[in-house]
Amino acid sequence: MVKQNALPGASVFPRRLGRVDGLLSELGRAMQVLDGSARAGRAYPAGKQDHAVAGGSAEGLTPAEQKHAAGLMRVNHVGEICAQALYRGQALFCGDAAIQNLLRKAANEEVDHLVWCRQRLTELGSRPSLLNPLWYAGSFSLGVAASRAGIARNLGFMAETESQVEQHLNQHLTDLPPGDLRSRSIVEQMRDDEIGHRMTAENNGAKKLGKPARLLMRAMSKVMTVTAYRI
Template structure:
């Protein structure tokens, strides 16, 4: 605790006390953020690239709707994980500039979360029931990554975005051609992920060891296979 500063900047010039933000405050803030991410109430910045209404888009068959919903649920989980990873990395990052890079990427992932959630609602589907598990696991991985030093911390960001970019390219091939709304969302997401990867590399991201990249791909495979259905 410390005395609150008055108008002239001197301590004790105004009554009351101001509590200095500590690690516990940051952890509690992150817990609150996680709850808002998981319940879909976290605010986003950019408008949905699919446009305001699906009324004029072609009607998908039941099979196409189910398949598209599965893909968009996977994409939503991917954004849950990226959001959690970057916020976990930022929590323990001691370099303020790199911390801002991570938090800015996390904010753009919130846009992706909102777009995917809106598309799932349009398809009368739902996010993954395992989202709390995905978030907790990715946040823990982010905490671990942050202890590896700035180059590898950024390396996790670059490798994550590289794998997500490949994943989204695959979804663009798998989505029904006439599902213009989902395709617009996934295209914008992919373009943003490329930007995040380039940003990480421009700030000095180090390539991750092959076993780490392989483990990330394996975890991604488990996540995508499960999230498509659950």
């Protein structure tokens, strides 16, 4: 007599994972991203230099410089919240396994940026944006919509996103206080990674988006950056 280990009424055949399972998995991932429990896979670019937040200053920054640096890093943190949601939304309904893996790999690398920005905000005595759940939900929905446009446009959306982020990070390297070397080292590594993501998308057949789509993305990014700097 064969011993049965399955629960009464349970099928002896493994259940095939469906879209509901995928959505539940993404919900769990979103919670990790938003509650700060995600972990980086690479070392913190700012290293282990001494830092302090006392008397309104950090690492020799004036209170005004500290506040400004925190605002910029909060914007960068929101950008990584959006990148996580965007790429995972694109991957969820992508029909090509290779492209799906490419998108998820990029999302996983963006986790490092997310963790680094949050750590730097803590060092600066500040906090992430209060609107992060809204940013995540909006970006995830946008990613799902992009995934329905076909592989070439899906990758084109990724390439354009990374191109705009690259420009945005270069501007932050100009805007950061000269003495804020810790934030600068983080932003430089983020920029280098984003360049790699853009090139990966282009090398895999990304189709350049039309001008209206690019302008709309810039307008949405402007709203996000202005809002996240303060809230």
